[in-house]
Amino acid sequence: MKVLVAVKRVIDYNVKVRVKPDNTGVDLSNVKMAMNPFCEIAVEEAVRLKEKGVATEIVAVTIGPKVSQEQLRTALALGADRAIQVETDEDVQSLDAAKMLKAVVDKEEPNLVIMGKQSIDTDNNQTGQMLAQLAGMPQGTFASEVEVEGEKVKVTREIDGGLMTVSLKLPAVVTTDLRLNEPRYASLPNIMKAKKKPLETVSPADLGIDVTPRLKTLKVEEPQPRQPGIKVESVEELVDKLKNEAKVI
Amino acid sequence: MSTLVIADHNKGELTGSTLSVIAAAKAIGGDIDVLVAGKDIGGVAEQAAKADGVNKVLTADNDAYGHDLAENLSLLIAEVGKGYSHLLASAGTVGKDTMPRVAAMLDVAQVSDIIGVQSEDTFVRPIYAGNAIATVQSSDSVKVITVRTTSFDPVAAEGGSASVESVDSAHDAGLSEFVSEELAESDRPDLAAADVVISGGRGMQNGENFKMLESVADVLGAAIGASRAAVDAGFVPNDMQVGQTGKIVAPNLYIAVGISGAIQHLAGMGDSKVIVAINKDEDAPIFQVADYGLVADLFEAVPQLEEELKKVV
Ligand SMILES: Cc1cc2nc3c(=O)[nH]c(=O)nc-3n(C[C@H](O)[C@H](O)[C@H](O)COP(=O)(O)OP(=O)(O)OC[C@H]3O[C@@H](n4cnc5c(N)ncnc54)[C@H](O)[C@@H]3O)c2cc1C
Ligand SMILES: Cc1cc2nc3c(=O)[nH]c(=O)nc-3n(C[C@H](O)[C@H](O)[C@H](O)COP(=O)(O)OP(=O)(O)OC[C@H]3O[C@@H](n4cnc5c(N)ncnc54)[C@H](O)[C@@H]3O)c2cc1C
Numbered sequence: 224m225k226v227l228v229a230v231k232r233v234i235d236y237n238v239k240v241r242v243k244p245d246n247t248g249v250d251l252s253n254v255k256m257a258m259n260p261f262c263e264i265a266v267e268e269a270v271r272l273k274e275k276g277v278a279t280e281i282v283a284v285t286i287g288p289k290v291s292q293e294q295l296r297t298a299l300a301l302g303a304d305r306a307i308q309v310e311t312d313e314d315v316q317s318l319d320a321a322k323m324l325k326a327v328v329d330k331e332e333p334n335l336v337i338m339g340k341q342s343i344d345t346d347n348n349q350t351g352q353m354l355a356q357l358a359g360m361p362q363g364t365f366a367s368e369v370e371v372e373g374e375k376v377k378v379t380r381e382i383d384g385g386l387m388t389v390s391l392k393l394p395a396v397v398t399t400d401l402r403l404n405e406p407r408y409a410s411l412p413n414i415m416k417a418k419k420k421p422l423e424t425v426s427p428a429d430l431g432i433d434v435t436p437r438l439k440t441l442k443v444e445e446p447q448p449r450q451p452g453i454k455v456e457s458v459e460e461l462v463d464k465l466k467n468e469a470k471v472i
Numbered sequence: 473m474s475t476l477v478i479a480d481h482n483k484g485e486l487t488g489s490t491l492s493v494i495a496a497a498k499a500i501g502g503d504i505d506v507l508v509a510g511k512d513i514g515g516v517a518e519q520a521a522k523a524d525g526v527n528k529v530l531t532a533d534n535d536a537y538g539h540d541l542a543e544n545l546s547l548l549i550a551e552v553g554k555g556y557s558h559l560l561a562s563a564g565t566v567g568k569d570t571m572p573r574v575a576a577m578l579d580v581a582q583v584s585d586i587i588g589v590q591s592e593d594t595f596v597r598p599i600y601a602g603n604a605i606a607t608v609q610s611s612d613s614v615k616v617i618t619v620r621t622t623s624f625d626p627v628a629a630e631g632g633s634a635s636v637e638s639v640d641s642a643h644d645a646g647l648s649e650f651v652s653e654e655l656a657e658s659d660r661p662d663l664a665a666a667d668v669v670i671s672g673g674r675g676m677q678n679g680e681n682f683k684m685l686e687s688v689a690d691v692l693g694a695a696i697g698a699s700r701a702a703v704d705a706g707f708v709p710n711d712m713q714v715g716q717t718g719k720i721v722a723p724n725l726y727i728a729v730g731i732s733g734a735i736q737h738l739a740g741m742g743d744s745k746v747i748v749a750i751n752k753d754e755d756a757p758i759f760q761v762a763d764y765g766l767v768a769d770l771f772e773a774v775p776q777l778e779e780e781l782k783k784v785v
Binding site: 341 | 482539541542543546564565566568569570571572573575576577579580581582583584585594598599600601602603604605606607608609610611612645646647648649650651652653654655656664668692700703704709710711713716717719724725735736742745746747748754759761762763764765766767768773776777780781783784785
């Protein structure tokens with residue numbers, strides 16, 4: 224079966240962002256960018272399905288500016304067979320990202336779409352669910368285990384109360400949680416090979432999507448800083464402060 | 473203007489998070505109705521009807537909604553939600569799972585995880601693991617929103633007297649089926665709503681050692697949390713993870729034990745009123761946000777903490 228994985232270029236998770244002085248956004252110039260960690264997990268899961276003989280082809284897709292081809296090359300180095308870039312310099316909001324992915328789904332007709340549960344920049348946690356709705360597919364969000372069984376996929380989900388397992392009709396959308404797998408690193412030979420794998424570029428217009436932001440960011444600010452705290456010397460002092468100064472016990 | 477709040481419930485009880493979502497709805501203004509969907513939810517509906525500020529409670533009692541399957545619930549919410557200007561749910565796993573489907577069905581954007589309301593169309597939300605706070609304005613006719621419940625003080629659970637009406641609607645999309653669930657059994661307060669939380673990290677070394685935290689939690693009536701590293705290592709289950717990609721908590725007192733304080737962890741507990749850190753590394757970043765930091769070996773400090781607390785609480 225064919226698996227589509229959506230990968231997003233985001234700020235590296237180790238970078239602490241700075242808000243721009245004019246409060247229009249965060250400063251992304253000269254910061255390290257990387258594949259969204261949840262998307263790495265998505266690629267890894269697809270590759271494992273291929274290694275198990277369940278998946279036959281893995282197509283990686285991203286929506287973003289030209290440089291986001293870097294993340295597609297990473298996906299190819301990790302084991303995707305080919306890649307599609309929807310190239311745009313616009314700020315693509317989740318609903319539009321989902322519509323573009325839907326157009327790619329219509330064309331590629333994958334049996335399974337695997338994506339991250341959230342991207343660590345906007346933390347929206349929406350795109351997979353929106354795509355599932357638009358494509359008329361069921362969804363297995365926050366997945367910690369994925370098992371393809373014939374025409375169905377069994378997904379164990381990390382929910383507030385613990386774990387929940389659902390069975391979904393294929394084609395379906397799965398969004399990854401942290402415990403699904405531990406992504407591998409790309410080997411040098413695979414990075415070299417990835418350079419020769421096919422990467423197709425399309426525009427939102429080719430897909431018939433007009434990018435129209437519905438949400439306007441009015442301003443972006445620094446969070447309120449916490450008052451600096453103190454170091455205590457002993458457990459006795461700690462308990463005394465909690466009782467008599469902070470009055471929280 | 474009117475808001476439909478999607479109730480969260482657990483084991484036949486309305487959860488406190490719903491009261492916080494109602495508070496967010498009040499901040500938006502207009503009439504507030506509450507939708508309770510599930511199986512055997514009469515008790516939940518009665519509780520919702522007593523919540524302060526609720527106009528009407530709508531119930532959809534049907535097998536199709538019994539396990540919160542997003543494919544079915546989203547169809548219900550889109551149908552019942554017709555005519556409302558705002559559809560609100562908590563940013564728990566049910567809201568996160570379901571509301572984007574509703575938004576896509578209505579062809580509108582969703583505003584996720586709001587922490588503030590500035591006006592009927594303008595909301596405040598954290599981005600980049602809480603390192604930046606964005607104010608966003610929605611131009612859509614219907615606003616689909618999930619609410620970070622720790623940012624809104626719950627409305628009173630008693631005092632209201634809303635009417636209860638059942639809606640006759642059974643949507644089964646036929647796409648998904650419930651198989652099983654493994655729910656954490658605990659007599660402790662709900663992590664996301666607890667007054668006191670004590671969390672352990674990789675420094676705890678194994679799951680067995682979390683018993684030390686349990687003993688402290690028993691004294692304080694606290695919930696127990698964990699860092700991602702502790703969950704990944706299998707010390708404790710996933711529902712205990714606090715952080716950007718786990719649960720968001722904002723208790724009066726948060727005690728971090730053997731946790732370094734990565735930005736992803738801070739994103740989940742940085743709004744706690746008082747933060748205590750116990751860590752043997754005096755340079756651990758957690759000390760930068762801690763009100764009270766204790767540089768110590770946790771295996772000595774935690775049993776002492778239990779003893780000292782027993783003397784005063
Ligand atoms: C260059 C650029 C700059 C942007 N700047 C801003 C900004 O300053 N402010 C702002 O509010 N928004 C900005 N956006 C838009 C914002 O990132 C969108 O909200 C985003 O594309 C949708 O993802 P999400 O965070 O909602 O994803 P989520 O729903 O959290 O992501 C879940 C998953 O969806 C998939 N996915 C999401 N987006 C893509 C994508 N583009 N390509 C492939 N897969 C994807 C991934 O698998 C991801 O793990 C920008 C977007 C781009 C491309
Ligand atoms: C996409 C993504 C999402 C993430 N989401 C989350 C999230 O939601 N929540 C989260 O917590 N993390 C999250 N993380 C992980 C995060 O980056 C850190 O790796 C994690 O929080 C570290 O956990 P820790 O502090 O327990 O472990 P470490 O960083 O290993 O820290 C252990 C600490 O214990 C101390 N210690 C060790 N032994 C003792 C002792 N005997 N006595 C006292 N102190 C001791 C050490 O000094 C150290 O500071 C995420 C990461 C990624 C990439």
